[in-house]
Amino acid sequence: QWITQGAGNDSPASTRLRYSPENPPVYVAAPIITSVDFSSDGKYLAISGFHEVLLYRADGSELVARLIGLSERIESARFSPDGSMLAVAGGSPGRMGELQVWKVADAELLLALTAGYDTIYGANWSPDSTLVSYGCPDATIHAVKIEDATEVLFNGAHSDWVLDTVFSKAGDHLVTVSRDRSMKLINVKTSQFIDNITSITPGALKGGLHAVDRHPDKDELLAGGVDGVPRVYKMVRDKARKIGDDYNLIRAFPKLKGRIFSTRFSHDGSKIVAGSSFNGTGQIKIANYADGKEIASVDIASGIFTVAFHPDGKTIAAGGFDGYIYLIDAATGTIAKQFIPVEIQAEVAKTK
Template sequence: MKRTFEFLVAAIVAALAISSAQADPVSFKGDVAPLLINSCLACHGPKKAEGGYRIDTFEKVMAAGDSTSPGFHAKDLEGSEAFRRMIETNPKERMPLDGDPMTAEQIATVKKWIEEGANFDGPDPKAPLASYIPAPKHPAGPEKYSATMPITALAFTPDGSQLLAAGYHEVTVWNPADGQLIRRINNVGQRTYGLSVSPDGQLLAVACGAPGRLGECRIFKLDSGELVRVISTTSDVVYDCQFNPAGDRIATAAADGSVRVFEVATGKEQNTITSHSDWVFAVAWSPDGNKLASASRDKTAKVYDAKTGDLLITYSAHNKEVRGVMFHPDGAEVYSSGSDNKIQRWTVSEAKKSAEVGFGGEVYKLAAGGEFFLTSSAEAKVRQFNAKDQKQIREYPGAKDWVLSAAYHAGTQRIAGGTFDGQVIIWNAEDGKQVVAFTAAPGFTPPAPAEKPAEKK
């Protein structure tokens, strides 16, 4: 009897909480749009629209897909096809199709919104939902990792005493001298793809997101990990972010095919560049900050006027995905890397190739390091080049898997490489010797090797 009473009390409290939460009108921007992005966007976005139905803008949310019924119809639950699919009991018909069904509370929120008239409180019915929903509070990284994470981004702190690495819903911070964990920066998107430290060393920008759902660039105070602001919110991941040389602007590259430029002090968007037709993997500023370069899955690299966003030149000689880009120190040429297993050097004025270097696998982002630059590639090693003439200085072996990211610190003369299997390796740039190697996954314990069966006598 006691258990029954306690259950009833808990149920009443939960019902009161839901009732209280829904006393005010339901906000599409704050309540409904985040549910649609998290539960439905992966199958009903601009790149994949199951049943011809999309939910990436309010205009699309309210429209019909291949069926004649609109997704949502004001004050008409039965005539709202998307809502009908949310409450469908047949798992083959229910939306989301391959995910967990929406909770009773989530369904109640959508139901109340429809009954209230399916009102819109966003800025523009044609604007992407991800561009105006409130920034989410992300969960903390796992206390102990059950598996390793590909190290898709690395960056040294200005004094070289700490190394930042991509984690799961976090950026992990390590001692590059001994591989010990120092701290963890939380409230980060699911996966981190790019890291950039501001020229004054005060801010850390993190390009992150959940594939097919939400992408962001989050700016933190580097010393405390306090979140300053969220910019460049999109319906897919943000792959890269880079502060300009002056530190007052930041550029982002995203899977929605855009390059965006923001004012660092206010987060105000200054330019949106949509010249690419596919994912943009990387972005780079010229040494004088007057130009931007980008690398894309559409097999091109491009250069723009950084103030106006106007396209200046397109380079198409890779003929495969372009994954990395950086300017030559004189600003008149660009280096680009890609899935053609090459880095190519070409002129900004004519997009004319002036040099190239071949690799034994695809080449990922290029890491600038003053007079040097580094390459990470599927060769399972880091290579160091002279930035002026592209001559190779040294190779840094020792990785057992693809090297996905690299970073250089001039003061300590250290080079770091991050691998697909979750390893971080630190080398001395002066002699090429390995300093330390460690698994950048807090608390991870590798599985014990399987015992060999006893030999038969």
């Protein structure tokens, strides 16, 4: 009643919408790029910004839309398999996490769901585009039904931040990776923890895992993290576990400098790409999936935090600390184009 009688809104400024399409973010420096993703039809490239996701033409020629929301930090942005929606995981550090779902065709916000007390990570879609999964710094795993925002999966099997998630090919299992050095398998219907896909031997993994992606045609998982080595694991164990084994490991790929922050398969499953950061520099490596042979290695003068294949497999998009988007020839590793995806307001910067 006191609200209807005209009481003022005394909620903290941090809970209010700071930016909107009518009042978009203004940049005095290029934002750190934490996520890139191509739409399944190859038309669009989604790029993380500050309080927004920037929707570009896939070749970087035109900014199509600015998807502006409450979350100041965007940790991941993924197109749905059918290309009609974009899931965004992020939040405001130390205050809240948020899952956004956008309709791509008209830049309409379909869902904005607050989650936890810190930014959330690793948003990904079920194969039928009905569920979105994500991980939290409180070591929990979640999946929600987009139609009505109901939570269909909750699990707390990890012991540290959950940084990435991916569904199985059938959508009946969820695979997650964490700073606790493990890759875990979860049953979607029951939320039950099934298995540690990676070795459980102390010291077998040299650090946390930051990224995971699934082969487009089979349940084989590409993961990378602190030790800089991309590895592929089969999802389901078919042999009794013995302490000391790493039975699910299929193959390892050439090591990158520093920590891997992103790993992706090409859409036909024939290639993999990984991006890393080390002492202020970055590296991208492209390899054949079948034999693990390196195709190209690209050194960047700034840390790389995200990579993605165009659906045609010919181009890789990458981004990181310097705020540039790099469009790279997947066959040669040549940088075909690089650009900053936002307009820098030089006059504003001079006054700061």
